[in-house]
Amino acid sequence: MKKQLNLDYLQGNTYFVDNIKEIYLEIGHQWLLNLPTQVIQLSEKWGFEFTQTMPELSYSFVALVKCQNKPAIIKIAPPQQSLARESLCLSSFHKDSPIIFHFDEKSNAILMEYIYPGEPLKNLVKAGQDEQATKIICGIIRELRFQDIPQQHSFKHLSELANDLSILKGHFDEKLLNKAIYLFQELTVDRSEDIMLHGDLHHDNILSSDHGWKIIDPHGYIGEPTAEVGAMIRNPYNCFPTDKPLRKILERRLSILKAELPYDIERIKAWCYCISVLSVAWTYEGFKKVNASEVALVQALSQVCF
Ligand SMILES: Nc1ncnc2c1ncn2[C@@H]1O[C@H](COP(=O)(O)OP(=O)(O)O)[C@@H](O)[C@H]1O
Ligand SMILES: [Mg+2]
Numbered sequence: 681m682k683k684q685l686n687l688d689y690l691q692g693n694t695y696f697v698d699n700i701k702e703i704y705l706e707i708g709h710q711w712l713l714n715l716p717t718q719v720i721q722l723s724e725k726w727g728f729e730f731t732q733t734m735p736e737l738s739y740s741f742v743a744l745v746k747c748q749n750k751p752a753i754i755k756i757a758p759p760q761q762s763l764a765r766e767s768l769c770l771s772s773f774h775k776d777s778p779i780i781f782h783f784d785e786k787s788n789a790i791l792m793e794y795i796y797p798g799e800p801l802k803n804l805v806k807a808g809q810d811e812q813a814t815k816i817i818c819g820i821i822r823e824l825r826f827q828d829i830p831q832q833h834s835f836k837h838l839s840e841l842a843n844d845l846s847i848l849k850g851h852f853d854e855k856l857l858n859k860a861i862y863l864f865q866e867l868t869v870d871r872s873e874d875i876m877l878h879g880d881l882h883h884d885n886i887l888s889s890d891h892g893w894k895i896i897d898p899h900g901y902i903g904e905p906t907a908e909v910g911a912m913i914r915n916p917y918n919c920f921p922t923d924k925p926l927r928k929i930l931e932r933r934l935s936i937l938k939a940e941l942p943y944d945i946e947r948i949k950a951w952c953y954c955i956s957v958l959s960v961a962w963t964y965e966g967f968k969k970v971n972a973s974e975v976a977l978v979q980a981l982s983q984v985c986f
Contacts, residue, residue, distance in 0.1 A: 689716070689733045689743070696737035703739075703966045704758055711758050715741055718756060718787055726782050726791050728752060736884075744794065751794040753778065756787065763788050765835055765900035772830050772876060775823045776894045795887045795894050802883035802916040810921045813883060814933050816893060817912050818940035820886065825905040825942075827875045835876065838903030839868035841958055848961045851970055856982055860957035863950045868903065877901045881908050882915035906943040910955025914977050926980045934984065949985035956981055 690697055690712070700708040719730060719741075728747040740757040757763050767783040767790050778793035804813040829835075842864035848857050878885075879899030887894050901907075913933060914920075921929050934952070938945045960974045 689730075692735065693733060693737045696739070696741070699739055699966075700758060704760060708758060715756065718789070719743070719754070722754065722756075722784065722787060722789055722791075725784075728754065728791065730754075745791075747781070747791065751796070752781065753792050753794050754789060755792065756789040759788055761788075763790050765833075766790065766898055768830060768833060769835075769876065769878070769898040769900035770896075772828070773824075773878075773895070773898075774827060775820065776889070776892060777898075778894065778896060795889050795896065797888055799888040800884050801886040801888075801893065802919060805883055805916055805921060806919050808921075808923065810923075810929070811932065811936060814912070814936045815940055817881065817883075817886065818937060820881065820893060820895060821905070821908045821941060824878060824881075824908060825875065827877075829874065829876045829902055833876070833900075833902075835900045835902050837868070837871075837874075838877075838901050838907055839864070841901070842868075842954075844958060844961050844965070847965050848957075848970075851964060852957075852960060852975070853979075856978060857957065859982070859986070860954050864954050867907075867947065867950055867954065870904070873904050874902050875905055877903050877905070877908055878911075879908075880911050882911040884916060885911075904947075906941075906947045907951045907955070909937055909941070909943075909948050910951045910958075913952040913981070914956050914959060914974065917973070920973075926976065927984055930977075930980055930984045949981075953978070953981050953985055 697712060700712055704711065723730060728745040731744040731746055734742040734744060739761060740755055742753060742755045745752050745754050755763065764785060767780055770777045771780050778795055780790060780792050782791040801813050801816060842861060845857065845861055878895060879901040880897060881895065885895060885897040887896060934949060937948050941948065956978050960970055960978060963971045963974060
């Protein structure tokens with residue numbers, strides 16, 4: 681445990697460290713400094729030993745630990761990213777996801793089952809098998825489509841997310857933005873088929889296990905099942921396929937979504953578009969700049985879809 685006290689355990693995770701500092705400024709810096717103490721306190725409370733930090737962290741601290749002689753995962757997030765919904769979502773899924781051993785609201789931490797081998801679905805995309813990866817995601821979306829809404833929850837309805845788009849006014853193409861605002865409204869009128877959605881179902885949040893693909897890291901929203909397509913269309917953002925021009929890749933993915941999912945293709949396209957614009961807005965909110973690749977994707981989607 682001593683090793684943790686000098687922040688060595690974050691070595692190689694500069695993307696995560698930079699994200700936290702850039703988004704949460706001084707509070708984020710303090711949160712990072714306090715992480716070792718938090719890990720030690722939680723290890724005493726829950727009876728685990730720190731093993732190693734997971735590679736490729738982005739917005740939360742995730743580490744492999746040993747609990748009762750078995751590997752487990754500890755996830756701690758800054759207070760602004762509450763893990764309460766993630767914990768409820770993971771415990772409520774019918775689809776395979778890690779078992780939650782403990783959740784602590786005050787430390788905003790979860791101790792959960794370690795998914796082994798835990799290869800992200802992204803590796804298939806990296807290996808040039810984007811079609812196969814898209815079909816696997818479709819299979820998972822089909823399994824998730826009858827997911828009940830828990831009796832007590834604090835999940836946002838997708839319609840509420842549309843408010844986040846307004847931050848883009850003056851910083852993003854007005855026509856493209858208005859299109860997203862209009863579509864968001866149209867898509868959330870009928871709520872008769874609403875379920876609990878994962879809400880961030882992309883290639884990094886789908887891990888291999890000896891018992892098939894498991895899902896991690898849900899945002900947890902209420903909305904129509906078709907909306908689940910929104911996260912995968914623009915991902916994996918750091919190794920998006922390049923075997924064809926962007927438009928062709930989007931067309932290929934959309935044709936697989938159409939063939940594999942029991943949903944109206946117009947709604948699939950509209951959700952892909954809306955959630956991709958929302959992602960531009962969230963990036964702007966966090967980093968105070970629009971991300972050129974995200975904008976290029978929205979432009980290409982708009983040409984392909986409408
Ligand atoms: N239960 C788990 N079993 C195995 N690996 C995990 C588990 N949870 C997270 N990871 C690994 O840690 C990474 C980051 O965790 P994640 O919950 O997705 O955090 P973030 O919110 O930062 O995306 C994942 O992409 C995965 O590689
Ligand atoms: Mg993740």
